[in-house]
Amino acid sequence: MTPPKKLALAHLPTPLFRSDALDALVGARVWVKRDDMTGGAEAGNKIRKLEYLLAAALEQSADTVITCGGFQSNHARATALLARRLGLRPVLLLRTLAPPPPPPTTGNALIDVLAGAEVRAISPEQYRRRDALMADVAAELQAGGARPYVIPEGGSSGLGSLGYVDAMREVAEQLGRGEQGAPPRVDAVVHACGSGGTAAGVALGAALHGVSPAVLAMAVCDDVAYFERVTARLIAEARPLLVSAPAAHPLRIIDAYKGPAYGVATPEQLRFIGDVARASGLVLDPVYTGKALYGLAQLADKPKTALFLHTGGLPGLFAQGEALVAAQPDARVSDSW
Numbered sequence: 001m002t003p004p005k006k007l008a009l010a011h012l013p014t015p016l017f018r019s020d021a022l023d024a025l026v027g028a029r030v031w032v033k034r035d036d037m038t039g040g041a042e043a044g045n046k047i048r049k050l051e052y053l054l055a056a057a058l059e060q061s062a063d064t065v066i067t068c069g070g071f072q073s074n075h076a077r078a079t080a081l082l083a084r085r086l087g088l089r090p091v092l093l094l095r096t097l098a099p100p101p102p103p104p105t106t107g108n109a110l111i112d113v114l115a116g117a118e119v120r121a122i123s124p125e126q127y128r129r130r131d132a133l134m135a136d137v138a139a140e141l142q143a144g145g146a147r148p149y150v151i152p153e154g155g156s157s158g159l160g161s162l163g164y165v166d167a168m169r170e171v172a173e174q175l176g177r178g179e180q181g182a183p184p185r186v187d188a189v190v191h192a193c194g195s196g197g198t199a200a201g202v203a204l205g206a207a208l209h210g211v212s213p214a215v216l217a218m219a220v221c222d223d224v225a226y227f228e229r230v231t232a233r234l235i236a237e238a239r240p241l242l243v244s245a246p247a248a249h250p251l252r253i254i255d256a257y258k259g260p261a262y263g264v265a266t267p268e269q270l271r272f273i274g275d276v277a278r279a280s281g282l283v284l285d286p287v288y289t290g291k292a293l294y295g296l297a298q299l300a301d302k303p304k305t306a307l308f309l310h311t312g313g314l315p316g317l318f319a320q321g322e323a324l325v326a327a328q329p330d331a332r333v334s335d336s337w
């Protein structure tokens with residue numbers, strides 16, 4: 001079998017980061033894999049998946065890419081920018097929670113608009129049928145002479161997941177070199193889980209490359225049963241695309257720290273984001289990484305050593321600025337006029 005084609009779009013390898021103050025805050029020895037540094041404005045975990053997905057789009061001579069997500073989707077923003085880099089036209093179906101007008105074009109949505117993406121706001125009800133809806137839009141654009149390629153929510157397909165199998169090889173090499181004093185293996189890889197593709201790839205890759213005996217995927221929406229179903233499907237899709245696949249995988253999904261809703265964090269989680277920034281200079285986001293590292297800090301059966309995947313999400317922070325500031329006990333700007 002020839003491995004699927006892959007583009008080189010990300011800035012790799014991403015560094016490992018560690019900090020005594022962060023360890024003290026989390027209560028474990030933590031190496032942070034800075035996948036928030038995979039690029040510039042397109043940075044985050046989605047690039048690694050899009051290296052495979054957009055290679056498939058080009059192979060099929062597509063001129064348009066269609067994808068979907070929440071209105072503040074990091075995946076949609078990364079897709080819009082990388083599509084433009086490759087000369088493709090991005091079409092984004094973005095879920096909005098209330099009827100029109102759409103929310104302010106800030107954060108990720110601002111970048112979508114700057115990239116000239118065609119943004120179509122859709123309802124939560126339409127979003128539930130997202131795959132059928134994207135197929136309809138593809139048919140519509142095809143009738144107009146375009147050659148569309150559909151990328152599923154979060155870039156999560158078996159093919160997209162391969163990006164995180166590769167990322168675990170990169171981590172194994174960094175651990176092997178003892179970067180930042182890292183041990184050859186960690187007790188667990190910990191990351192935020194939103195559409196399941198990262199979890200599927202990390203689970204396969206951690207087993208294949210001997211990174212850790214456990215992968216803790218912190219759900220930011222839905223629940224354990226949902227993600228067990230989704231990741232089982234993605235892992236089954238990814239396996240035949242691998243030259244060698246591990247017999248078993250160490251994935252454990254945890255849904256106890258997802259907060260009140262997707263995109264909504266508790267005041268404690270929002271405060272924790274400030275605590276992390278003050279302790280270490282590391283900035284987490286309120287939708288994914290803040291909840292995931294907070295979950296690790298709260299966990300009863302905490303691993304002693306962990307690789308925390310910082311999956312990005314910085315633009316989403318700017319869409320929640322007021323809530324974040326309100327949650328910091330000592331946030332103030334003094335008036336020195």
Ligand SMILES: *Cc1c(COP(=O)(O)O)cnc(C)c1O
Nearest residue numbers: 074194195196198288311312313
């Ligand atoms: C999409 C995303 C995730 C979750 O990755 P999935 O593969 O969708 O589960 C985590 N963190 C950030 C910042 C993301 O944008």
